[in-house]
Amino acid sequence: MTIISKQIESSYGLENHGFSDLGNVYWNLSTSALYEHALRNREGTVAHLGPLVVRTGSHTGRSPNDKFVVKDEVTADKVWWGTVNKPFEPAAFDQLHRRMMAYFQGKDVYVQDCFAGADPKYRLPIRVVTQYAWHNLFARIMFIKAKPDELQKHVPQFTVIDAPGFHATPEVDETLSPTFILVSFKRRMVLIGGTEYAGEMKKSIFSVLNFLLPPQGVLSMHCSANYGKDKDDVALFFGLSGTGKTTLSSDPNRVLIGDDEHGWSDDGIFNFEGGCYAKVIRLSKTGEPEIYQKTRQFGTVLENVVVDSVTRRLDLDDDTYTENTRAAYAIDTISNADRSGVAGHPKNIIFLTADAFGVLPPIAKLTPEQAMYHFISGYTAKVAGTERGVKDPTATFSACFGAPFMPLHPMEYAKLLREKLNKHGSQVWLINTGWTGGGYGVGQRMSLAVTRAIVTAVLDGSLKDVETVEDPIFGLHIPVSVPGVPDELLNPRNTWADKDAYDAKARELAGKFRDNFAKYASQAGEDVLAAAPKG
CATH class of the missing domain: 3.90.228.20 (Phosphoenolpyruvate Carboxykinase; domain 3)
Incomplete structure (x- = not known):
């Protein structure tokens, strides 16, 4: 495995998550660097004034029917099992994890070490390992960035492994389709495959917090x-x-x-995230000027928004790909946002x-x-x-x-x-x-x-x-x-x-x-x- 220089790498390595024999490992790249990688990998295009425009393929929204929670001694008596929280066998999770690790061998990966939760008392250290550079940029936007002095000693308490190019085999992997979103609270791990829709990463960690925080009185x-x-x-x-x-x-x-x-x-309200993920179909410049402005700036990721191939200008009214067009942008770029994410x-x-x-x-x-x-x-x-x-x-x-x-x-x-x-x-x-x-x-x-x-x-x-x-x-x-x-x-x-x-x-x-x-x-x-x- 080759580690690219001039990156801040955690001492808690990827081998702890089962990775081995990887290609290049890109640790905690900046927004600009992730732009460069996404463009070099042909994952997206840059539109007028700088947003990165990407397509999410056949999945233009979440796949709720493909989400499962591992049923084990941690979750068996706590999770409300049913059509929303569908149980998954621990052995099947372990098998799918091993197959994903084999899939990643020889491939480049992108790592972002960050946090979920603005209140230091309750924040969850997380790691997001992705196949795509733009997915890593999405994670960098949506979660709370760790400071440089925190990165070297960052030990994640939950890890998201995201591989859009890896598809499950339902009859082997016990999934319902080639797409899967699996959450294991015992392994402290989320496995996502078969979908390019980045929102699955964000909502998986939200689900994790919804399990972990209420017992703490939050x-x-x-x-x-x-x-x-x-x-x-x-x-x-x-x-x-x-x-x-x-x-x-x-x-x-x-x-x-x-x-x-x-x-x-008990101390008040705190944001879980470091970014916003807004629907932008038929977005009005006069009705929602702040969000509209975010579609016209460097550092924003636009999902499934139509862009003119010649002028690179956006058409926010065009729903050719989906009604669920989205913009992901950092909350600290909003002029009237509280950067602390904490209030009464x-x-x-x-x-x-x-x-x-x-x-x-x-x-x-x-x-x-x-x-x-x-x-x-x-x-x-x-x-x-x-x-x-x-x-x-x-x-x-x-x-x-x-x-x-x-x-x-x-x-x-x-x-x-x-x-x-x-x-x-x-x-x-x-x-x-x-x-x-x-x-x-x-x-x-x-x-x-x-x-x-x-x-x-x-x-x-x-x-x-x-x-x-x-x-x-x-x-x-x-x-x-x-x-x-x-x-x-x-x-x-x-x-x-x-x-x-x-x-x-x-x-x-x-x-x-x-x-x-x-x-x-x-x-x-x-x-x-x-x-x-x-x-």
Whole structure:
């Protein structure tokens, strides 16, 4: 194995992970050096103003059906096994690991030693070993970079081994397809193969933290976070894709802590990451200027964005390759980001939903029990197949607003949430960025101006003591007035011309909530079960 000079190499070598007889080993290369390697390896191209543009092949998003957790003495009684957390045999993991090690022999590899978690008390030293230079650049962006004096003595507590060119043989390796994402908590290792989608590395480590941190009293959360006048004026934003989480948390008047993954400890909030991973399809220069600017700078990795082969200019509106075009960029390049990634306890927590049924209010104030119920539910709605003329919305539930990444039972996270709400007095709000005046195809999408006015009123304290009325079906407490928002919009039933149609649709959605929650009911207390919709 040849070690390239002028690199900071850890004394904890790759042989500890099973590697042998490698080609060149590139340790902790800089962004510029990784650009050079990616271009030399023909892994991507440089677009106008400097971003690196890459393709991820047939996988333009995560492969949740190909993710497994090794079931052993560490995980057997702790992981919530099911369709999300599928068990994998330890012997099969060991076999696949040996085959990957054989695949790497004679090949060059790239190593980044870094951390997950901005709070030194809880940060996890990790190592990412990749086949592709651009995947190593992605890891360098998304995780927290180690300082030069930390690199030589860096000993990873979890290692990601990423080989897009290696494919499993399902009938031999006990996978479901040639693609695999395997997590072993006993071996402290993640194996990824058969996919070029870099987001698998990021979300695998997120899943690891979601297993390791809650027993330490840290609530791990799939949310964005920012603060206002000081570090004690923190807000959290939870929401599934399409709810506006990124847009609403990117506020020029507030300081960004992070855009996706955070922990809540006894000391406050901390970011898990060192970068942001934003969707950029049809990105608006006026609507999201900060993110737009990141697509036009050196050091950003753009996945599956269309670029003109002659001018090298981007077309952010082109979805030729996928709707899930992405930009990965370092958070310290954002002008209003907090580089420490650490702040105080949240004053306000916002659950975002895009209700395409049009029956949830634009804002509701939640009790702690309702907060637990809606946190476990993780509801939004998606509009199905409009190209086929189908206009009925589909309810989507994702526990804790991030079910694919939660190894423990959702109630474990919800209990931590309630403990912290009670201890720190944080207020939880449900904000609907979806439809009003009717469901999809009849009503209209809530305007961004209205939603921003609601968020502003929440964060500036205008609604702290607001008078509310209770929704008879969902039991939600709806403010009777919000500065800058027409009163008639606040109660969704009032916006429907056909009140009977509203009642029927509201009862329909309420039933979907109850049906979804049934699988969690055995571990929920009576107070949480009482927070369910009544209709």
